[in-house]
Amino acid sequence: MSIIVNDTWLKERLENKLENTVVVDARFQLNDPEAGRKAYLESHIPHAVYLDLNKDLSGKAEKHGGNHPLPDMDMFAAKIGNIGIDHDTAVVIYDQRNDMFAARLWWLLNYMGHENVYLLDGGFEKWVEQGHEVSSEIPTLSATDFQPIFRxxxxxxxxxxxxxxxxxxxxxxxxxxxxxxxxxxxxxxxxxxxxxxxxxxxxxxxxxxxxxxxxxxxxxxxxxxxxxxxxxxxxxxxxxxxxxxxxxxxxxxxxxxxxxxxxxxxxxxxxxxxxxxxxx
CATH class of the missing domain: 3.40.250.10 (Rhodanese-like domain)
Structure with a gap:
């Protein structure tokens, strides 16, 4: 199956297999670091959880290592488990459109050995354009244990x-x-x-x-x-x-x-x- 999935596929999966699917909102703006979280709180795909580029998908920038170094991977794996992701979970990630931040999370999960990770083509914008339901409700997720298998x-x-x-x-x-x-x-x-x-x-x-x-x-x-x-x-x-x-x-x-x-x-x-x- 392709890494890239469309809105119809996700809508059907949410309706039929929600218990084994975690949707992640990765919207972010480099020039306004709080914009993505604010947009999520206002409106998101139902049941989606938010992960932030700076706070979740990156470590602290220091003298060397770059502006968005990898996060502490043990802490990140624990965070992934806390939002209900293990190796049996289908993870669908979306951005505002087809931006870079969803792909960053895809790479991190792939690096940690997760095989079942997808990107939503067209992101939140396409989802809304197609008339699908949105929500401002923060989901309650069941924590699990994610054991990384680093590549x-x-x-x-x-x-x-x-x-x-x-x-x-x-x-x-x-x-x-x-x-x-x-x-x-x-x-x-x-x-x-x-x-x-x-x-x-x-x-x-x-x-x-x-x-x-x-x-x-x-x-x-x-x-x-x-x-x-x-x-x-x-x-x-x-x-x-x-x-x-x-x-x-x-x-x-x-x-x-x-x-x-x-x-x-x-x-x-x-x-x-x-x-x-x-x-x-």
Whole structure:
């Protein structure tokens, strides 16, 4: 079954298999960190629970590690269990539309070994457009025990990135917009440009002109310059917008795909690291 599901599938599942489904609202705005939670409290898909990028899906930003480092994984696993998720639970995650934050949670659960995790195509906006029911009620969920089975081969730290760039044993992707990749603009960080050797694959290119997820064939075309024999390390600014590209690569049939959670914000925290501004 596809990782991407539609509103009709979710509506039917909620009506028929609610006891084995947890819906997670992952809406967030980088320029207004409380906006997602406020939107959730006002209106959400019935029975959905809210998880926050900064408070739940990331650890505390420090000098090194990037602006959205991975959370403490033991604490995160406990939090996931507390909202009723175990390995038998179907988890459906949605964003406002097809934004980057739902994919971040998808990656975290996938990294912890959960097989049954889906993204809602079109997110909350599409759900409302289709006339489905919404709610402001906070659900009562039964806590369970989530035991992570970490897939360590799906994450890379800065030392591994450096080593594999040096010996050319992996391809590094930068998922940010082209102007940020080329250093023409940088709204978030004190330095502009990209990690030397990184190739630019803007994460929004995994969506079609209507903003919906591309099918597997179109995703294969999007990444056609990459070999499926390559190891691919995916980065962005702080390990969030990289996650849609990780998901898309897997949908397109790439097996050896890793996330560099620290990404550019981690890279530039080391003064000795060089920065590139030309296309590669």
């Amino acid at each position: 360590e081969n799906q994450v890379a730290d800065i030392d591994e990135v450096k080593e594999k760039l040096d010996n050319k044993s992996a391809v590094l992707i930068d998922s940010r917009g082209r102007d940020r990749y080329l250093g023409k603009t940088e709204p978030l960080y004190p330095k502009a440009g990209h990690i030397p050797g990184a190739k630019n694959y803007f994460w929004k290119n995994v969506l079609d002109e209507d903003g919906n997820w591309k099918n597997d064939t179109d995703l294969q075309e999007n990444f056609s310059a990459l070999s499926k024999d390559d190891e691919i390390i995916v980065s962005c600014g702080s390990g969030v917008s990289a996650c849609p590209n990780v998901l898309a690569l897997k949908k397109a049939g790439y097996k050896n795909v890793k996330l560099y959670p620290g990404s550019f914000s981690d890279w530039i925290s080391y003064e000795e690291n060089e920065i590139e501004k030309k296309d590669e």
